[in-house]
Amino acid sequence: MKVIQHLWFEKDVEAAVRFYVSLVPGSSVRFVSPLPADTPSGPAGSVVVVGFTLGDQSYMATQAGPLDPFNHSFSIMLECDTQAEIDRLWDALGDGGTIEQCGWLRDRWGLTWQITPRRLGELLGDPDRAKAKRVATAMLGMVKLDIAALEAAARG
Structure with a gap:
């Protein structure tokens, strides 16, 4: 299947x-x-x-014409290895669209995207829950995600 x-x-x-x-x-x-x-x-x-x-x-x-508009119940997440990849995708997909919080944006067709660093999942899943909480708090304060700032939050 x-x-x-x-x-x-x-x-x-x-x-x-x-x-x-x-x-x-x-x-x-x-x-x-x-x-x-x-x-x-x-x-x-x-x-x-x-x-x-x-x-x-x-x-x-x-x-096929109007039906239901795209919404946040479906998004495409692009995991990036570098800040340059995040910046490139953010600029391209955000052009003519709507910028949102926490790495989310809507493109000019209304489709929702999450542009995230691959490292974010690793940091949020760290067994040191205090570190993961600092990373989550930092992420929640961002619009476009910043790898260096997330790493700094992880270090405390």
Whole structure:
């Protein structure tokens, strides 16, 4: 069995997917398929299905007009090894979107992302619970996550 996340876009699905794929190494568009005119889903070309991967995760996206907007109950988390990666993704995905707290943002299509350092999970899972609490407190005070500041909080 394969698990594939599905995203519903009101419009611009191909532009959104090509943008996402350009940002995440190892990603690709597998197919773009406008539904033919004889389907009951709407005018020809109004419904588009896109299959793609982001890193090692598979996704399917549909453009089929308004339904439910994206919300925080689903987000894509990108774990980064360096502050430069965080900065690059933060700037690109945040452009035209909405910046939020704790490494979260919404892109220009409304999809929610978490741009986090891989090190954050290690620090939050540290057996020294006082250290983990300092890291969590520092993270909760940040907008874009800062690896050096999280490491400093861990050290006390």
